[in-house]
Amino acid sequence: MKRHGSPGTAFGRRQFLEAAAALGTLGLLPGQAGSAELPLEFDGSRFQLAAPEPNPKRGGVLRYAITSRPPHFDVHQSGTINSLGAQGCMFDNLIRRDPRDSGKTIIPDLAHSWQIAPDGKTYTFHLREGVQFHDGAELTAEDVKATYDRIVRPPAGVSIPRSTLFAAVSEINARDKRTIEFKLAEARPPNFIMSAFASGWNVIFRKKTLEDNGYNLRRVVNIPGTGPFRSVRRVENEVWVMERNANYWNKGLPYLDGLEFYHALPFSPELGSALLSGRVDYARIMDPVSNRRARATPGMSGADFYQSVIQATWVNAKKKPLDDPRVRRALHLVLDKNVLVEVVKDVAPMMVGGFIYPFSDFATPRAELVKRIGYQTDTTAAVREAKALMAAAGQGRGIRGLDLIVRDVASFKLWAQAIQAMLQQALSVECRLRSVVESVWFDDVRSGNYDLAIGAVVSTLLDPSDYFNAWYKEGGSQNYSNWSDPKLEPLLPQIDSEVDSEKRLGLIRQAEAIMEQNPPLLPVAWEKIMDGWYNYVKGHVPYEYFGIYDVVRMDTMWLDK
Numbered sequence: 248m249k250r251h252g253s254p255g256t257a258f259g260r261r262q263f264l265e266a267a268a269a270l271g272t273l274g275l276l277p278g279q280a281g282s283a284e285l286p287l288e289f290d291g292s293r294f295q296l297a298a299p300e301p302n303p304k305r306g307g308v309l310r311y312a313i314t315s316r317p318p319h320f321d322v323h324q325s326g327t328i329n330s331l332g333a334q335g336c337m338f339d340n341l342i343r344r345d346p347r348d349s350g351k352t353i354i355p356d357l358a359h360s361w362q363i364a365p366d367g368k369t370y371t372f373h374l375r376e377g378v379q380f381h382d383g384a385e386l387t388a389e390d391v392k393a394t395y396d397r398i399v400r401p402p403a404g405v406s407i408p409r410s411t412l413f414a415a416v417s418e419i420n421a422r423d424k425r426t427i428e429f430k431l432a433e434a435r436p437p438n439f440i441m442s443a444f445a446s447g448w449n450v451i452f453r454k455k456t457l458e459d460n461g462y463n464l465r466r467v468v469n470i471p472g473t474g475p476f477r478s479v480r481r482v483e484n485e486v487w488v489m490e491r492n493a494n495y496w497n498k499g500l501p502y503l504d505g506l507e508f509y510h511a512l513p514f515s516p517e518l519g520s521a522l523l524s525g526r527v528d529y530a531r532i533m534d535p536v537s538n539r540r541a542r543a544t545p546g547m548s549g550a551d552f553y554q555s556v557i558q559a560t561w562v563n564a565k566k567k568p569l570d571d572p573r574v575r576r577a578l579h580l581v582l583d584k585n586v587l588v589e590v591v592k593d594v595a596p597m598m599v600g601g602f603i604y605p606f607s608d609f610a611t612p613r614a615e616l617v618k619r620i621g622y623q624t625d626t627t628a629a630v631r632e633a634k635a636l637m638a639a640a641g642q643g644r645g646i647r648g649l650d651l652i653v654r655d656v657a658s659f660k661l662w663a664q665a666i667q668a669m670l671q672q673a674l675s676v677e678c679r680l681r682s683v684v685e686s687v688w689f690d691d692v693r694s695g696n697y698d699l700a701i702g703a704v705v706s707t708l709l710d711p712s713d714y715f716n717a718w719y720k721e722g723g724s725q726n727y728s729n730w731s732d733p734k735l736e737p738l739l740p741q742i743d744s745e746v747d748s749e750k751r752l753g754l755i756r757q758a759e760a761i762m763e764q765n766p767p768l769l770p771v772a773w774e775k776i777m778d779g780w781y782n783y784v785k786g787h788v789p790y791e792y793f794g795i796y797d798v799v800r801m802d803t804m805w806l807d808k
Contacts, residue, residue: 288362291355297499298786298803299347307806308505309784312521312530314513316484318686319465322450323398326408326704326725327685328795331447332531333487333508335799337381338450338472341372341391341427342441346798349791353445357386357473358427367434370444374425378496380453381471388421393454395419395429402462406693408724409707411716412443415743436746439710446707447797450474475501475802484510495802502786502805514595514658522547522779528806529780531795535596541779549779551596552792553606555707556774557718558597558658560651560666561692561700562766564730569698572765573640577633579766580621581673582666588772590665595658597772602719602762605773607709609755621763630673637674645675649698652681654688659701662771666701692727700727703774705796711755712743719758719767730767783808 297303317330322338325331341358344350358372378386397405399413418430431440443449453471456464464470469478473496476489489506509527511518519537522530523544533541533549542549560582568574584599591597599622603610616622620629637643653663663680670676678699683691692700704725706714717723720739721731738758745751778789786804 287365288360290360292359294355294359295499296345296354296497296803298502298805299788300785300805303502303786303803303805304807305502305805306504307808308507309503309529309801309804309806310507310509310527311801312509312511312518312527314511314518314532315685316510318684318689320468320470321464322448323407323409323452324405324463324465325448326689328532328705328799329685331796332799334470335447335450335796336474336476336489336506336801337470337478338452338474339378339800340445340447340449340451342445343800344445344447344797346786346800346803347788349788350797351791353441357391357451363437367437368431370429370431370440371422372427372429374427375496376425378473379494380473381477381492382453384453384455384471386451386453386473387424388427390454391427391451392419392421393457394450394452395427397452397457397462398449405463406724408704408717409443409446409448410724411720412446412707412713414716415440433744435743439708439712442708442710443713445797447799448707475800476506479505486510497802501802503801506801513656519779522781528784529778531776531778533777533779534594535777536593538777538779546782547779548782549777550789550792551775551777552789552795553598554705554774554776554792554795555604555709555714556703556705557714557768558662558703558771558774559701560769560771561697561702561727562730562769563695563698563700564728564767565695566698568640568642568646571640571642573636574642574646575766575769576764577636577640577642577674578670578676579763579769580629580633580636581626581669582621582769582771583626583669584622584771585624587662587665590661591658591772594661596775596777597658598775600773601770602759602767603711603755604709604714609709609711609752611756611759619763633674642674645677647677649676649678650681651678651699651701652683652688652691652697653700654702655682655684659703663701666771695729701771707796711758715739715742715758719762726767728767732761732765732767735761 313332314329322331322334340356342353343356345352345354357374359375361372363370396419398407398410399416401407401410415431415433415435416429417432420428422428456471460467468481475492475495477492479490480488487508491501491504513532514534516534518530519533521527523540538549541547562569562575564570588597588599598605653659667678688702691697716739717725735758738754742754745754783806785807
């Protein structure tokens, strides 16, 4: 991949390429098992990020169509792109993923250099000087410590889905004003830990901001960050306006004068028409029909990529008879996943999968998965087994009056009706549909105020050590089913610590087999994202994105007009 220094940077093109080549040794893909290429010590103090194209232009305002209004404003506590999509540009991380190679490479950010102890138990980061928050305060190691103290061990009333990434962290020490140290109780693969730090979700907040708001920022609209843009104006359900941070520490960035985020429902024709009509320059999470039109229009382009999102139906395992594994497996078996993917094909592109990302190296190969009962196109065997399970559980006559809560998104509404019909026809399980906005959906599933809940949650990494602990572990931050299995619990730490890739995959397969028999949720499908833009929008490389949550800062984007 070509990399170019921007005009006026502190060092020349040759030095820039040398630094970029050094950074390329990191080359971490989310979920990679190996870490041999990860250096124990890295100095990126001379590295300076710039647009991937030569001679980028400055100025202009990028109009960006994004999904619905955020349910709240605390990105650490969020699990939806609706929060980070518009707010990511306000913040920085310790380290980050490079937007110029679709986020494959880890590069310096607020930390310009770092060391990893040979025993893998201590990570030390050295911070840049002269970094200011939007309110003028200087960034110090105390801000990083306060941020990660909250992420690693959230205080009462605060729930952070990414806490599980740092379960091995035992101490966080501000060694001095510019040095922050993380100690692990036991070693983890360095690429896993570094990928966790580089996650776009783990932005750095000011310590005073956290203290002034009781460490809960859900209702704080304008949170001061250190990022390339700062909030100017927000109109509920309409637009969020950002302006260039003139005091940004990377003096070459951003190129744009500002950003305007326009809100619309994901996968909706409304969002697609905003782009096709020229009301916006870039659109994220388009519907397939609009995306095809954009790609066929001269002067426009599009891309699609699978994402770290599971679409599923959560089952409240604390309520009878849903607490019976036989009932949950019966529900899992009669959901015709191939039909459900077909139902939404013109609204939201999806793929069939189980409890593991189907497009990852950890997944059961698709050729094997489609032979498994519950995933076959012919559902005869699945329905027969499901009926036998319901009878054995004493529910042969069906279940009445289940509360099926549905997120207010077109694809979920379509699925809810199809799932309602499938459960009724196959098992005489009757559901009442209850459609709610996103914030209510998350509040109700967290509190257990539901029987079944159709929606989506995200993970940070492709590695099962991330989402297994968040989604499936007892007490996990996104274990909305309140589910547990005594056979799975001892497997999880083994999966986390096993360094032999073949042995680790065997443990993952054991976990998958447990979940097939005792489902923690009912997997429906796995998400694909579609973006569209006018060709004058430069400085982005979305063709191989995995984590859109890691590349939402817009600092390298520019307008060629």
